[in-house]
Amino acid sequence: MLELIGAGLPRTGTLTQGEALEILGVTPCFHWIDVLADLDGQVPQWDGALNGSVDPAQILDGYHSTVDWPGGYFYKQLLEAHPEAKVLLSVRDPERWEPSFRETIVDMCHGESLIRLLSSARAHVDPSWARYLQFVDRMFWSEIGTFPDGHTTEALIEAFNAHNEEVKRTVPSEQLLVWEVGDGWEPLCDFLGVDVPDQPLPHANDRATFLGRVMGGAITKLESWQAEQQAAA
Secondary structure (H helix, E strand, O other), X not given: OOOEEEXXXXXXXXXXXXXXXXXXXXXXEEOHHHHHOOHHHHXXXXXXXXXXXXXXXXXOOOOOEEOOOOOHHHHHHHHHHOOOOEEEEEOOOHHXXXXXXXXXXXXXXXXXXXXXXXXXXXXXXXXXXXXXXXXXXXXXXXXXXXXXXXXXXXXXHHHHHHHHHHHHHHOOHHHEEEEOHHHOHHHHHHHHOOOOOXXXXXXXXXXXXHHHHHHHHHHHHHHHHHHHHHHHO
């Protein structure tokens, strides 16, 4: 049963949040990296959730918390399924958030950056990755996406702020914590009713982890494909 729903957008310290929740015992915690680790198993389910044919609460059955997207995209449905759950809205200065989001998620899907070129090359030889990119594009930039007006700087920041305000309007105040990583353990632990751990708050490098998964996976897949082509020649 979900005890905590992370409604904060990607690139707001969500990997740190996930590690912190694991330390605090609100575990297992679902994070976007779980999708990257199991494309064939996860993407069809979340794609079905976007279509309305799969209940996102069922996908997360067995998890006690979720942070980042795609879970946060469905925070309303998850809260409806788990009305007693607490909601964690992680926030960040939008002017600092936008380039962080652009250099990872936007660049993975659009433009001519190195990460985009590797991602596109992988999609040519890896049907699972191609479907994943289609899912990400729908989740963020389709008419039902988080950023339906596109990925210009202005559109991203406007939608970022609008999402945060919507969460604040939607979630009962007694169930909601608006939190920045820089706030530390105390407000998070007070919100969850647990003791502050005798260790520093983890500071996971979301960007390095994300790029490592995308670029490392692309290189591995492309090397495998090249070896198969040479063997068949």
